[in-house]
Amino acid sequence: MKIIVDAFGGDNAPLEIIRGSRSAKNDFGVDIALVGDKEKIFSCAAQNKISLNDIDIIDAPDVIAMTDQPGEILKSKKESSMAVGLQALADGKGDAFVSAGSTGALVMGATFIVKRIRGVKRPAIGSVLPSNDKPFLLLDCGANADCTAEHLKQFAQMGAIYSEKFVKVQSPRVALANIGTEDSKGDRLRHEAFDLLKDTKEINFIGNVETRDVPYGCCDVLVADGFTGNIILKLYEGVAGAMMANIKSIFKKSSITMLAAMMVKGGLLALKVRMDYSEFGGAPLLGVNGVVIKAHGSSDAKAIRNAIKQAKTCAEKNIVGTIAQSVRDAADAE
Structure with missing residues (x-):
């Protein structure tokens, strides 16, 4: 199982994101793909003596700032770590996506890139x-x-x-x-x-x-x-x-x-x-066609680790498939 992680989302990126991802890799045995500026990720890891030998890096040169309008993820920030990570999830390159970045951008990006489950009118956090x-x-x-x-x-x-x-x-x-x-x-x-x-x-x-x-x-x-x-x-x-x-x-x-x-x-x-x-990790975005976890903006390594654990559990429990089936059943009953 592979969890895609936005390395540049949140107040403590990228160091705490890298630390939390490293910890999750060690503790839960999941594969990790960090998304962000490759050079900055490797530099930060090297400065803090964190091994990335068994962690994938997906290069994304741009970042969605907390001050950016949510719609920028679909316009001028298509190469941001969040947009690239969501696209990787949509393309089947991972089983879940975790980000501590802008909530508005994540909701918009997930809705239009990962897309809603058929029949779901609005996703919910x-x-x-x-x-x-x-x-x-x-x-x-x-x-x-x-x-x-x-x-x-x-x-x-x-x-x-x-x-x-x-x-x-x-x-x-x-x-x-x-x-x-x-x-x-x-x-x-x-x-x-x-x-x-x-x-x-x-x-x-x-x-x-x-x-x-x-x-x-x-x-x-x-x-x-x-x-x-x-x-x-x-x-x-x-x-x-x-x-x-x-x-x-x-x-x-x-x-x-x-x-x-x-x-x-x-x-x-x-x-x-x-x-x-x-301790609770993050907040799932329910109703989109993939496991998307919104970690707290001020997440430290522990919170990121637990958000990755949460993402792993959601993927294992097939939350997306179960919701999709429930929506279909409800539509059939009407």
Whole structure:
């Protein structure tokens, strides 16, 4: 199995990408193809004494910057590491693609280069996040700011498949993010989506949920439009970071609190691991005709390693094929 990795995507490229790829190659036995400026990749690896002897390099002289418009990946940045990597995936030169680069460019590039699964109206970004009980999947996390009820229905279907295959949840509980739990709550989009979801037999729809209940494990898949989902995701990340910073600050206040911290060190470390985004790897772009993983923009080597592991699992579990079959079955049932 070969994973194609964008060597120049993200804030810490290319060094952390190379390190994470090297680690994944060693730990998971996957073949790796790094995409980017070949000379810069070899130079960075040599300076940091990282062996690339068993890692392929696909030369791509250009880079998609975070400030570039998403559409540039199809216009002036066709030779960027992201565009070349996606084309390699579309051409069957690898089993999955991982990038920590621009989300907008990745969504546009994957949609038009790798293309959507037949019958999928919009791809969706899904993020696995921690809760008190077990991880849950949030989607869409930003691929589509404006959605229809039909889009949300497909997000729910794809999310349920991913939750079952990747998070290993049997009959995942699917919920709609809303301002209240009552059936009548929300705007027109939420009303229409609720009516569609409650009649969708292939998912275990449990109704509306308020986002304050999500961290307590009230659902396994949380469905939202991309605008709402991205706000939930960013707030979740911010609260997690602030919580850990506050705990650290409190335990540093005196010698007594520092002693108390030593006594609960194991629990604090376990909490830190549970809240660490790098443990979850990346966010799959569900609905495109290939495994595409969006790693966090600030990914370090550990996060890239885990994103590659996630890509490997998605390819092994045939997430794309399962979603495609589900979409066909749903179309036949209508």
